[in-house]
Amino acid sequence: MSQNVQAKAESIITRARGLRWQVGEAFHDRAIEALYEEATHIAGRSVTISGERPRFNFDRTLDRLLTSRWTGFPIMVLLLAAVFWITIELANIPSKMIAGLLLDTVHPALKEFGTWIQMPSWLSGLLFDGMYLAAAWVISVMLPPMAIFFPMFTLLEDFGYLPRVAFNLDFLFRKAGAHGKQALTMVMGYGCNAAGVVAARIIDSPRERLIAIITNNFSICNGRWPTQILIATIFIGALAPPQLAGVVSALAVVSVVLIGVFFMFMVSWGLSRTVLRGEGSTFSLELPPYRPPRILQTLYTSVIDRTLIVLWRAVVWAVPAGALIWLVSNIHIGGRSIAEIVVGGLDPVGMLIGLNGVILLAYIIAIPANEIVIPTVLMLTVLVAKMTGVGGGSGVMFELDSAEATASVLQAGGWTVLTGVNLMLFSLLHNPCSTTIYTIYKETGSAKWTTVATLLPVVLGLVVCFLVAQVWRMVG
Amino acid sequence: MAYPEQCEICPVNRGSKLVKLGETSDSTDYVIALAGNPNVGKSTVFNNLTGLRQHTGNWPGKTVTRAEGAFSYDGSNYKVVDLPGTYSLMSTSTDEEVARDFILFGRPDVAVVVMDATRLERNLNLVLQVLEITDKAVVCVNLVDEAERKGITIDDRSLARELGVPVVLTAARIGRGIPELLRSIRDVATGALVCKPRRGWTEDKKVKSALDELVALIGPEYPGLPNVRWVALRLLEGDQRIIDAIRSGELKSLALRGEHGEEVISRGKE
Numbered sequence: 001m002s003q004n005v006q007a008k009a010e011s012i013i014t015r016a017r018g019l020r021w022q023v024g025e026a027f028h029d030r031a032i033e034a035l036y037e038e039a040t041h042i043a044g045r046s047v048t049i050s051g052e053r054p055r056f057n058f059d060r061t062l063d064r065l066l067t068s069r070w071t072g073f074p075i076m077v078l079l080l081a082a083v084f085w086i087t088i089e090l091a092n093i094p095s096k097m098i099a100g101l102l103l104d105t106v107h108p109a110l111k112e113f114g115t116w117i118q119m120p121s122w123l124s125g126l127l128f129d130g131m132y133l134a135a136a137w138v139i140s141v142m143l144p145p146m147a148i149f150f151p152m153f154t155l156l157e158d159f160g161y162l163p164r165v166a167f168n169l170d171f172l173f174r175k176a177g178a179h180g181k182q183a184l185t186m187v188m189g190y191g192c193n194a195a196g197v198v199a200a201r202i203i204d205s206p207r208e209r210l211i212a213i214i215t216n217n218f219s220i221c222n223g224r225w226p227t228q229i230l231i232a233t234i235f236i237g238a239l240a241p242p243q244l245a246g247v248v249s250a251l252a253v254v255s256v257v258l259i260g261v262f263f264m265f266m267v268s269w270g271l272s273r274t275v276l277r278g279e280g281s282t283f284s285l286e287l288p289p290y291r292p293p294r295i296l297q298t299l300y301t302s303v304i305d306r307t308l309i310v311l312w313r314a315v316v317w318a319v320p321a322g323a324l325i326w327l328v329s330n331i332h333i334g335g336r337s338i339a340e341i342v343v344g345g346l347d348p349v350g351m352l353i354g355l356n357g358v359i360l361l362a363y364i365i366a367i368p369a370n371e372i373v374i375p376t377v378l379m380l381t382v383l384v385a386k387m388t389g390v391g392g393g394s395g396v397m398f399e400l401d402s403a404e405a406t407a408s409v410l411q412a413g414g415w416t417v418l419t420g421v422n423l424m425l426f427s428l429l430h431n432p433c434s435t436t437i438y439t440i441y442k443e444t445g446s447a448k449w450t451t452v453a454t455l456l457p458v459v460l461g462l463v464v465c466f467l468v469a470q471v472w473r474m475v476g
Numbered sequence: 477m478a479y480p481e482q483c484e485i486c487p488v489n490r491g492s493k494l495v496k497l498g499e500t501s502d503s504t505d506y507v508i509a510l511a512g513n514p515n516v517g518k519s520t521v522f523n524n525l526t527g528l529r530q531h532t533g534n535w536p537g538k539t540v541t542r543a544e545g546a547f548s549y550d551g552s553n554y555k556v557v558d559l560p561g562t563y564s565l566m567s568t569s570t571d572e573e574v575a576r577d578f579i580l581f582g583r584p585d586v587a588v589v590v591m592d593a594t595r596l597e598r599n600l601n602l603v604l605q606v607l608e609i610t611d612k613a614v615v616c617v618n619l620v621d622e623a624e625r626k627g628i629t630i631d632d633r634s635l636a637r638e639l640g641v642p643v644v645l646t647a648a649r650i651g652r653g654i655p656e657l658l659r660s661i662r663d664v665a666t667g668a669l670v671c672k673p674r675r676g677w678t679e680d681k682k683v684k685s686a687l688d689e690l691v692a693l694i695g696p697e698y699p700g701l702p703n704v705r706w707v708a709l710r711l712l713e714g715d716q717r718i719i720d721a722i723r724s725g726e727l728k729s730l731a732l733r734g735e736h737g738e739e740v741i742s743r744g745k746e
Contacts, residue, residue, distance in 0.1 A: 005725075005728070008697055009697075009722045009723060009725075010723075011693075012690075012693050012694060012697065012711075012722060013711070013719055013722060013723070015689075015690070015693060016690060016708075016711040016712060016714075017714075019686040019689065019690060019712060020712055020713075020714055022682065022686060023682050023683050023686050023712060024682075027683065027712060027713060028713040028714070031683075031709075031713065035601055035604055035605070036601065038600075038604055038674075039597050039598070039600035039601050039604060040597060042600055042635065042638045042639070043596050043597035043600055045631075045634055045635075045638060046596070046630060046631045046632075046634040046635040046638065047596050047597070047628060047629070047630055047631075048628070048629045048631070049626075049627055049628050049629075050627035050628075050629070201560075201571045202571055286514065286515065288515050289594070289622065291622070291649075294649065
């Protein structure tokens with residue numbers, strides 16, 4: 001800026017300061033007062049409220065129940081458990097049907113077609129056993145739970161329950177030195193962490209906003225729900241008698257969610273006591289009225305907009321990942337495939353923390369999208385355990401049309417209940433997906449905080465899994 | 477009209493004047509900004525106008541970024557900008573700044589202020605502030621269905637008289653009142669209806685002369701800057717952010733863009 005312009009700017013500021021003295025210091029307050037008076041005056045002229053107040057105030061009664069100190073928390077946990085229970089009980093049926101169609105019927109037909117047009121076997125392998133099967137697998141594992149879970153969640157949101165959750169959790173966040181509105185960004189994170197990170201804009205203070213951004217990953221996102229639900233069904237539900245299996249699996253998922261909330265508080269607390277020191281600021285949160293949810297519209301938007309978008313993203317990532325998995329398991333170096341060599345190398349570390357090499361490799365392949373972890377794990381497990389009778393050879397995903405069949409594959413791959421428990425924990429505590437990392441960078445504009453937000457959860461995950469494995473092995 | 481009003485905005489009805497264009501349009505004749513307090517249903521109104529399905533939810537603070545959509549009505553193309561909710565134009569949080577900056581410097585052709593019928597008095601604070609800075613506004617009193625259930629009746633004609641701009645009662649969730657809203661937007665955008673917005677609260681004599689003096693100082697220095705009066709008012713109140721914007725030259729660049737006829741937000745396809 002030229003000096004002339006700068007001088008002119010200063011002169012305007014100086015003149016304004018002078019005029020401020022003329023109109024009086026309290027001018028701002030007077031202006032606000034005048035504004036409020038005006039609003040009251042106008043509202044008084046155009047609003048009529050009929051004298052008969054309804055005797056039963058539905059909103060207030062419900063709020064007393066949902067936000068009370070005693071009943072608020074149990075109701076929250078019960079609602080969450082009910083949502084998971086319904087998802088787990090219902091998802092298995094369509095899952096079987098889709099798997100039967102895409103894996104048992106379409107896949108063999110594609111292979112036959114390949115043979116018929118005399119496609120070279122490596123090409124048919126890459127296309128049908130790698131790319132197609134990865135995509136088909138993602139659809140059959142993810143579509144049913146999402147199509148059931150999202151509408152239920154959206155109905156709760158439409159009804160107005162989310163701000164009540166924020167209200168219930170507010171005092172905990174305040175104790176942790178964070179902002180009460182972080183509860184809302186946390187809930188957004190249960191849909192998608194990238195969305196949760198953007199939602200942190202509702203928090204004014206940069207310090208508290210940063211805490212909300214860093215800890216958002218402790219909310220399990222879209223891509224991780226299917227992993228939690230499937231593994232809980234296979235390993236935890238199976239420990240209970242069949243009639244209770246669904247309830248027990250649902251409670252296991254709820255526990256993981258609560259562990260996530262616990263870590264969110266602990267990390268927020270830790271950050272606000274060390275590098276991001278400060279007190280939580282106060283704010284006002286409006287509790288909106290309960291509104292009857294629009295059921296059909298919710299079903300439509302949550303299936304079309306949310307489920308299909310998430311599924312599409314998963315398929316887009318699954319196709320190249322499928323090709324990659326097929327390649328690493330079919331290119332051999334010194335008699336062993338690349339996948340076997342890498343898995344063998346990662347195994348000691350994996351075993352030490354109660355996981356295995358396959359899971360670690362799957363998490364590396366799945367950095368772009370958490371959605372494809374389970375298909376990758378299964379594909380690699382079959383490959384390394386050299387299973388016969390399932391699928392058609394290396395790099396081929398197989399026809400597993402129920403949770404029991406998946407369980408038998410994993411057990412053959414050397415999985416125990418500990419592996420299952422630790423996989424659930426590691427799925428909660430690991431680095432955010434690449435989209436979220438990029439969003440964190442865009443929102444914070446800081447490479448340093450992006451690195452912290454990326455590495456902190458992985459380190460926590462490794463430590464927690466290690467500790468659980470040690471305790472488990474000592475007790476067991 | 478032979479059919480009920482909902483048919484007027486139905487995409488199936490070929491006789492309807494409204495064509496929902498979704499995300500893009502080739503050319504834009506008018507830019508519409510949707511402003512209002514948090515959780516009054518701005519995104520629902522937005523979805524109703526554009527045919528988009530911007531995520532809506534029953535909690536304040538859901539929209540944190542600007543969403544854009546388009547529709548065509550009665551032969552003109554409109555671009556709609558859905559802004560995050562804000563209680564006041566004087567607030568400082570990032571999401572509220574998005575709304576404030578657009579209303580102030582984005583040069584919308586019509587500012588549609590959406591209100592919650594059940595909380596009219598509090599919502600009026602923002603309406604009065606917006607009317608302070610723009611001549612082209614439409615007030616949309618949303619959630620009238622909810623208000624009716626609570627026994628609250630809004631007299632739209634008296635409110636329109638008080639405010640000096642068109643007032644439309646809507647229940648966007650069920651599409652009620654949207655045809656009237658479209659008509660009002662068109663009338664104000666095309667200039668068929670000239671608003672005389674109420675500006676009572678800064679009409680203090682001493683304040684007015686101080687404001688006029690500052691406007692005369694700032695105006696020539698920043699040609700092309702919209703809402704000089706608002707900038708002057710904030711300066712008079714000693715707003716540190718505005719003082720900083722003048723010092724850093726931020727205000728100058730806003731003014732320069734205006735002078736060259738550029739829009740802060742482009743009108744065409746992006």
